[in-house]
Amino acid sequence: MRYVTIEKVEPGMILAKSVFDEADRVLLGAASVLTIDFIEKLSIRGFQGLYIDDEISKGINIEETISVELRNRGVRSLRECNIDESLEVAKCIVDQIINSNTLSLDLVDLRTFDDYTFRHSVNVAVLCTIIGMGMSLKQKDLVDLCAAAIFHDLGKLQIPDEILNKPAKLTDDEYNVMKEHPILSYNLLKDRWDISARTKVGVLYHHENEDGSGYPSGLHSSQILLFAKIIHVADVYDALTAKRPYKKPYALSEAAEYLMAGYGAMFDKTVVDIFLKCVPIYPKGMEVVLSDGRKGIVVENTTHILRPVVRLMDGTQINLNDGIRYCNITLQADVEELELCFN
Ligand SMILES: [Fe+2]
Structure with missing residues (x-):
């Protein structure tokens, strides 16, 4: 499974983890197929992302820290x-x-x-x-x-x-x-x-x-x-x-x-x-962009918080912490605009 921000969730994707409303009722259960209607409703409610099951993320299991x-x-x-x-x-x-x-x-x-x-x-x-x-x-x-x-x-x-x-x-x-x-x-x-x-x-x-x-x-x-x-x-x-x-x-x-x-x-x-x-900066299942423009998903973390193992979209995996082999590649934050506003 992998984490997909709500803006990038598409109809037809399969939900990997159930989502709940503020009264703890299941809004949409795991294994549901997402529709435009569901995605819009979840976006309006403020969900910032969902866990999705798909081919590229096969075998990546993400456990809850607490139930x-x-x-x-x-x-x-x-x-x-x-x-x-x-x-x-x-x-x-x-x-x-x-x-x-x-x-x-x-x-x-x-x-x-x-x-x-x-x-x-x-x-x-x-x-x-x-x-x-x-x-x-x-x-x-x-x-x-x-x-x-x-x-x-x-x-x-x-x-x-x-x-x-x-x-x-x-x-x-x-x-x-x-x-x-x-x-x-x-x-x-x-x-x-x-x-x-x-x-x-x-x-x-x-x-x-x-x-x-x-x-x-x-x-x-x-x-x-x-x-x-x-x-x-x-x-x-x-x-x-x-x-x-x-x-x-x-x-x-x-x-x-x-x-x-x-x-x-x-x-x-x-x-x-x-x-x-x-606390992992690039947690398992997160989509990342490499400095050479390729995209991938974090498979697991290594001893170096900035250098996880990444599965690229063609299915190949690279360990960014593997000595000097990938030392010219860094990960980039995939954000558009930051605005500080919290209390
Ligand atoms: Fe506070």
């Missing part, structure tokens, strides 16, 4: 602001990731515009757990970190919908309202005895920048706790790579460069470096 059921359970618990259930989900996410034999972050979450905030929070929880594992955190620490990530934007439920889902850049006044959300999230958790202080502090400070330019407190690097630094990186990465009504998604490689550009100013360098070791 679809758990992802949807997490989304549901957040939508209902059910803190007990969200805590359980955090434990299950860590369990599933720790017990997964083949840890893979290859699957792009198939999300719609409507459930952005909740799906984003579950994505950030998964990314944070992976970063935490890359830092060799113990399981109990991972659960506290994952819980902080799940809850980080919970306060957005209290932000007026016309600001939260405004299909354009926010005004200064609107942005000031939006900037309240870490405190609102923290306030929902602060009296819970069963949630650790570091989880609560991670939530409160997830928009603090290393150089003191963040919010709500303008903390500097040494004042920001590790959980907040990790959530900050995962949060921005997931926001950049998401399609929103007012912006195109960044390519994963562009988002990775954004994180690197923010070393020491927005982000903690160690956290970013570990993130880039753990």
Whole structure:
């Protein structure tokens, strides 16, 4: 199977993974043949891509990092602001990731515009757990970190919908309202005895920048706790790579460069470096363009994040990490225009 952006999905293609609506109902099941009508409806709902089965992608299997059921359970618990259930989900996410034999972050979450905030929070929880594992955190620490990530934007439920889902850049006044959300999230958790202080502090400070330019407190690097630094990186990465009504998604490689550009100013360098070791920039099944103009699909990742094994459209495979053999070939991000706009 392979990932195809919604703009490139064509009638007659066969869906490889089911897609769900914001109420977790199956909109279209795996193995369905796509029609113009389906494609248009999925595009209007905000799906940025689909997984397709075809000849060129035969044998490429892409596993979920966490199960679809758990992802949807997490989304549901957040939508209902059910803190007990969200805590359980955090434990299950860590369990599933720790017990997964083949840890893979290859699957792009198939999300719609409507459930952005909740799906984003579950994505950030998964990314944070992976970063935490890359830092060799113990399981109990991972659960506290994952819980902080799940809850980080919970306060957005209290932000007026016309600001939260405004299909354009926010005004200064609107942005000031939006900037309240870490405190609102923290306030929902602060009296819970069963949630650790570091989880609560991670939530409160997830928009603090290393150089003191963040919010709500303008903390500097040494004042920001590790959980907040990790959530900050995962949060921005997931926001950049998401399609929103007012912006195109960044390519994963562009988002990775954004994180690197923010070393020491927005982000903690160690956290970013570990993130880039753990999260594939060219995940399995992704369509790529080689610098010589040929197109292909990523078959698997190698020890070098920029040099995966690629299957070309004529079926031949090349390992870009194969010594000097392909050293003159690079991969290019297949994006048209980037526009930064996230909160
Ligand atoms: Fe946030």
